[in-house]
Amino acid sequence: MTASHPELTTDQFAAKIFDVVRGAASAQALYLGDRLGWYRTLADHGPSTATELAERSGTDARYAREWLEQQVVSGVLTADLAHDPVRFELPRAHAAVLVDTESTSFMLPLARLFAATGVRLPDLVQAYRTGGGVSWAQLGVDAREAQGAMNRPVFSTQLTIELLPLVPDLHQLLTAGGRVADIGCGEGWASIALAVGYPSLHVHGIDVDAPSIAAAARNASERGVADRVTFDVADAAELRDAAYDAVFAFECIHDLPDPVGVLAAMRRIAEPGAPVIVMDERTADVFTPDAGPVEELLYGYSILCCLPDGKSHENTVATGTVMRASTLDTYARSAGFDGASVLPIDHEFFRFYRLQ
Template sequence: MGTTDDTQALADRLLRHAGAALEIYTVYLGERLGLYRALAEQGPATSAELAERTGTAERYVREWLEHQAASGLLDVDDTTAEAAVRRFSLPPAFVPVLADPDDVRYQAHQGVEIARAGRRLPELVEAFRTGDAPPPLPWEPEGRAEWNRPLFLNLLAKSWLPAIPELDRRLRSDPPARLADVACGTGWAAIAIAQAYPRVTIDGYDLDEDAVAAARANAEEAGVSDRVTFSVVDAAQLKQTGYDLVTIIEALHDMSRPVEALQGVRDMLADDGTVLVVDELVEDEFTAPASDIERYHYSWSVLSCLPDAMGDAETAATGAVMRPSTLRRYATEAGFSDVRPLPILNDYLRFYLLIP
């Protein structure tokens, strides 16, 4: 039974978390308006100077700067100076986290993610009552956060795939390997693989037309569009065959019918082909209270991953917390002979090979 101290501790916790949520919304503003990047690239600034650099209103920027300094995210040269002449700077140690989207430690994308999650809450309340799915979020105004972009460009093909010797060998050998990236999103996994393995060709598939359009533009800008293509198609309906490797990265738990999707993927494989599934790093069994990372995945499951999979009468309703035993069951039902967990270490993701 809880005590009075427990009651106060919970009240204090929620107050701290409210402050943290509001801080994330100010990070959203900094990311969307380019405020962090302007400080990182052009150096310290007064509120008027930063407003001039970013095409924003000085009074809004001044309040944002003061909040960021009060929160310890920015430095200020003289707290006693008049507001208009105070100069603010982004500490060098914070640049990778707030202003460099190519760094694996970049976290300013959280502002976009949390803002988008909050935008659908009224519809989610109704979905809880009906059991249906809330309407999909529009792509605009900010698009989806590309939180996995630096992970893919820095780790996927430079560290993770080379750690799987049989896959690495096939991607480097003749005849050139054919890959499919199912639920490819904005295309960064396929792009990263194409850059690291210049002989392969890759087809990316996704249901989101906006994501596929972004993926095509990203591939063109990255200079790999001659070997990487993207199409809007349901994985369960794919008819292509002969793929040496199919990847499903951070997506299987979102699919309404994962067994059907895996059956379709299995049919796409060449005789010696295999499937790489990368999904959330969750505990093997339910525990409570849980670790911070388990709570993080559960929060996204409640707010986004599970709701997105509802609305289908035959949905598996997996949610973000897809435990290894659940994946193994899906794979077995789809006709795979084995699921092999891989010893690749990551703070958020777990890796599996599915053997036909």
């Protein structure tokens, strides 16, 4: 049996590819607007001419005008053609998507991530030929910051307010306080959210990436929770002492070269009976061509970022982004758990598991 999308004519498929390439150009234009501060400047100052935007952002006016016109043509900005010179505006509804870092509609980090992978396409070609990898360190600052920024709104506005309260016993335990570990904490937004949402908690964030840990410490200090949130650079698989009342791993298990080793360590460091919770991608149960746009995006992450990073390590299982529930269950059983049960938390992008 052959499974596929409905067959397109040559012209229909050519139009599809045209839209794909047009979207790629638009994504790079989004990156320019992000890194040059143009979206933020338009949001802060309102309708602006190209010269005004350039002066306020310390950039070149001729480039600014070309970019502004492209943004209007692509439907991102609006233009007041009655004004001479033309004024360009970022609509308020669009600002939530492009500049509001706490909005669950914030999408700009996606462009930053794929800009980072685009720079490394020659390395990815070589990795695909040889079976090697391209690490997060090689992808650099753009990828690291994009990863943190993509998940920040979910953690800041949903995690402790909407999602974890759906599991009453877990919510009650966290409300009572104690000490929890956040494995693979990245830039610390989940750790910070836990501390803000549960004021009696002390949170210990752990990650192997030193720049991420440095950013996490700054973020915790800026949010006023550094007295209850600490961060350390460490290999989670080497942790030994049972010292935590709950252990979390937010969207990192699929990235790990040795997920079984880390899950086994999470089991070791949890106090007897303490919950061990994993949040990872919400994927279809099995590979299917009609899995939808979210899974299409997850495969984009996987082929350009997560799988190459996994393959950059020795002795790796090379999971990739599209980790099925059955795969995590297998990892959990290999780590000494009885399995991974799906928690009753409904989210478009993520699935929550309790390891028992």
